[in-house]
Amino acid sequence: MEFGEAQFFTKIDELRAYLLNKVVGLSDEDEEISSRKILDCIENVILQVVTSLSQDEAPVLVLPNRASWDNVRFDSAIGLQMSSTRAAMTIRSSCPKSATTFSQILKILSVIYTLVQSNSYATKRDIYYNHPQLFGSQRTVDRIVDDVSCMLKVPRRSLRVLATSKGLISGDLCYTEEDGTRIDCHSNSAAVAVSSNIAGIRNVVSSAKFVLVVEKDATFQRLLHDDFCTKISPCIMITGKGFPDVNSRLMVRKLWDVLHVPVFTLVDADPHGIEIMCIYKYGSVAMSFEAHSLTIPSVMWLGILPSDLQRLQVPRDALIPLSKRDENKLNSLLKRPYVAEQPEWLKEMELMQKNKHKAEIQSLAAIGPDFLTSIYLPNKLRYGGWL
Missing domain, CATH: 3.40.1360.10 (Dna Topoisomerase Vi A Subunit; Chain: A, domain 2)
Structure with a gap:
C-alpha cells in the first residue's frame, strides 16, 4: 500500500457515513439553501471518488490551478477574475507524490461537511492541530482550504472555516x-x-x-x-x-x-x-x-x-x-x-x-x-x- 493510501480509505469510510446521514435528513426544510448547495457539491465530489473505486480505478481530483494567469481575465469593474479552468492540477490517489495531498483534501472536505451540517465554525488553526501528522504544517491547511473553496466554487466564508486575522x-x-x-x-x-x-x-x-x-x-x-x-x-x-x-x-x-x-x-x-x-x-x-x-x-x-x-x-x-x-x-x-x-x-x-x-x-x-x-x-x- 502506497504512503497515504490508508488515510485515503479511512476518509472514504467517514464520508460514506456522512452521506448516509445526509440521505436520512433530506426532508429537513429548516436547512439553509446555501448549506444544501455546499453539501451537494461535496457529495458530487465524493460520488466521483466512490464511482472510481467501484470500477477498480484509482480516484483522482482535479483542481483549478490558482497560480496560473491562463485561468484569469481582467475586468475593470471587478479586477482579476477566474474565468476558466484550462490550467488544472490532477491529484492522483495512486501516485506516491500526490497520495498524501489527496488524503488531505478528503479530510478537509470531511471537516467542512460536518461544520456545514451542524452550522458551526472551526478555524484553520483548529483543523491543523487536530490532525498535525496528516497536514504537517499550518500552511498546508491554508492552501488546501482555498483549493477546496475554488474546486467547489463556494466562497471560503461559506465553508464555515475561519482564519485568524492579522490585520x-x-x-x-x-x-x-x-x-x-x-x-x-x-x-x-x-x-x-x-x-x-x-x-x-x-x-x-x-x-x-x-x-x-x-x-x-x-x-x-x-x-x-x-x-x-x-x-x-x-x-x-x-x-x-x-x-x-x-x-x-x-x-x-x-x-x-x-x-x-x-x-x-x-x-x-x-x-x-x-x-x-x-x-x-x-x-x-x-x-x-x-x-x-x-x-x-x-x-x-x-x-x-x-x-x-x-x-x-x-x-x-x-x-x-x-x-x-x-x-x-x-x-x-x-x-x-x-x-x-x-x-x-x-x-x-x-x-x-x-x-x-x-x-x-x-x-x-x-x-x-x-x-x-x-x-x-x-x-x-x-x-x-x-x-
Whole structure:
C-alpha cells in the first residue's frame, strides 16, 4: 500500500457515513439553501471518488490551478477574475507524490461537511492541530482550504472555516459581531483586531469620510499615536501588516459596500508596496475565484508616489537603490493587464524604473518627524477635495 493510501480509505469510510446521514435528513426544510448547495457539491465530489473505486480505478481530483494567469481575465469593474479552468492540477490517489495531498483534501472536505451540517465554525488553526501528522504544517491547511473553496466554487466564508486575522483597524467605527459583541474602534491608544468572521458583522455605524489602508503596522501605529483619525477628519484606518490576509481585504470591501466612502492606500514607494495596493484594488491571481467579494476597484493610490520623492526633495540618504528582485517585480507589474487602465500609475512606475530607487513611508521623517501626519497626508487629502 502506497504512503497515504490508508488515510485515503479511512476518509472514504467517514464520508460514506456522512452521506448516509445526509440521505436520512433530506426532508429537513429548516436547512439553509446555501448549506444544501455546499453539501451537494461535496457529495458530487465524493460520488466521483466512490464511482472510481467501484470500477477498480484509482480516484483522482482535479483542481483549478490558482497560480496560473491562463485561468484569469481582467475586468475593470471587478479586477482579476477566474474565468476558466484550462490550467488544472490532477491529484492522483495512486501516485506516491500526490497520495498524501489527496488524503488531505478528503479530510478537509470531511471537516467542512460536518461544520456545514451542524452550522458551526472551526478555524484553520483548529483543523491543523487536530490532525498535525496528516497536514504537517499550518500552511498546508491554508492552501488546501482555498483549493477546496475554488474546486467547489463556494466562497471560503461559506465553508464555515475561519482564519485568524492579522490585520488591525481603528477610527470612527462601531459594529456588532455575529455573537452579539459590540466593537468600538474609536480608541486612539489601541487598535482592534480585524474580525475572523466578516460576513457576520452587522449594525455598522460610522461618520467616516474615507478609509485609509496602511501597508505597514509601524506606520499605522504612528498614525494611531498621532490621533490621525480625529485630528484631520473622521476616518477609518486599517492595516493588513504588509501583504494583506483575506480577512483584511474582506473588511475593507465590507466598509466600502456599507459606507460608500472613498478608500485610499498608503504604501511604500517600492514594487512591493505597489503590488499590495493592486491586491486591494484588483485582487490576486491566487484568490481570483473570489474576486467579487474581495476587490475594491475604486481604491486610490494616495502615496507614497515615486514622483513625491522628487517633488518633496526627500534626502538621497533616505532613498534605497532598487535590488535585482525589485527590478524583476517592477517589470512584472508593468506587464499586468490592469496597468493599461491606469496611465498615471504607469508614469509613476516608469519613473521608479528610471530613477532606480525606492523609499519607505518612514523616509518622510527625514523631512520632519511629524511631516507624514501633519503635512503630507492632510495636503494630499485637501488637494483631492476629500477634506
